[in-house]
Amino acid sequence: MEFSRRDTLALGAGAVALTILPFQAVAAADDMIAAFTGGADVAEGGVTLTAPEIAENGNTVPVSVSSEGAEAILLLAAGNPTPDVATFKFGELAGSQSASTRIRLAGTQDVVAIAKMADGTFARASQTVKVTIGGCGG
Amino acid sequence: MADGVKPRVKAPKSAAAGEVVTIKTLISHKMESGQRKDSDGNQIPRSIINRFTAEYNGALVIDVDLAPAISTNPYFEFEATVPEAGDFKFTWYDDDGSVYEDSKSVAIG
Numbered sequence: 407m408e409f410s411r412r413d414t415l416a417l418g419a420g421a422v423a424l425t426i427l428p429f430q431a432v433a434a435a436d437d438m439i440a441a442f443t444g445g446a447d448v449a450e451g452g453v454t455l456t457a458p459e460i461a462e463n464g465n466t467v468p469v470s471v472s473s474e475g476a477e478a479i480l481l482l483a484a485g486n487p488t489p490d491v492a493t494f495k496f497g498e499l500a501g502s503q504s505a506s507t508r509i510r511l512a513g514t515q516d517v518v519a520i521a522k523m524a525d526g527t528f529a530r531a532s533q534t535v536k537v538t539i540g541g542c543g544g
Numbered sequence: 545m546a547d548g549v550k551p552r553v554k555a556p557k558s559a560a561a562g563e564v565v566t567i568k569t570l571i572s573h574k575m576e577s578g579q580r581k582d583s584d585g586n587q588i589p590r591s592i593i594n595r596f597t598a599e600y601n602g603a604l605v606i607d608v609d610l611a612p613a614i615s616t617n618p619y620f621e622f623e624a625t626v627p628e629a630g631d632f633k634f635t636w637y638d639d640d641g642s643v644y645e646d647s648k649s650v651a652i653g
C-alpha cells in the first residue's frame with residue numbers, strides 16, 4: 407500500500423484523535439457520575455474501595471467495594487474506553503453492602519466507586535491502580 | 545454465545561436463622577468486550593452478560609448491572625441474610641437474550 411499525501415495527513419489526524427481520546431474518557435466518567443448522582447454533591451469517604459496498587463494483568467483485577475447503608479454502588483474505571491464497570495444494587499436481604507468482583511483495566515488509571523446512601527446522599531472513593539499489561543485487547 | 549456457559553455457586557448448605565452468609569458465584573462466559581479485533585482487523589461484536597441478580601425466597605439480595613469491563617468468567621462475592629429456610633435463586637442475563645439460572649437450598653440448623 408502506497409501512502410499518498412492525503413493518506414498521510416489522514417493518518418496524522420487519526421493519531422492526534424487517539425491521543426485526545428483518554429481525556430474524552432475522563433469526561434465520559436464525569437458524565438456517568440453526574441447521571442448517577444443527578445448532579446448532587448458527592449462527599450469524599452464513606453465508601454471502601456479495595457483494589458491492588460499494582461495489577462500485573464489488566465484483564466482480571468480483583469476489586470471490592472463496601473459502604474455501610476448504601477442503596478447502590480457505581481463502579482467506574484476512568485481510563486477505560488468505556489468507563490462504566492458495574493452497578494451494584496442491594497436488596498432487603500443483603501447481608502452487608504459489599505461485593506467483590508474482577509474487572510478489566512486498559513492501563514494505569516483511577517478506579518472510582520460512588521455510593522448512593524439510603525438517605526439520598528452520595529459518597530465516593532477512588533484508588534489508582536498501576537497496570538503492567540492492559541486488558542482491553544487493543 | 546450460549547455454548548459452554550456454566551454457572552457455579554458456592555453457598556452454605558445450612559445456616560442459623562438470621563445469619564449473614566457469604567455467597568460466591570462464577571459463570572463461565574468469555575465476556576467479549578466489543579473492543580477487540582480478530583486477525584483480519586474486524587471488530588469482534590460485543591457479547592457479555594449484562595445483568596446478574598440473586599434472590600432468596602423471592603426477596604432481592606443483590607442486583608448487578610455489568611459492563612464490558614467485567615473480566616471473563618464474571619465472579620461475584622457478596623453477603624446475604626438468611627432469615628428462614630429456603631432457596632437462593634441466581635440469574636444471569638446474556639446480551640443474546642439467554643438467561644442462565646442456578647439455585648441453592650439453605651436449611652436452618
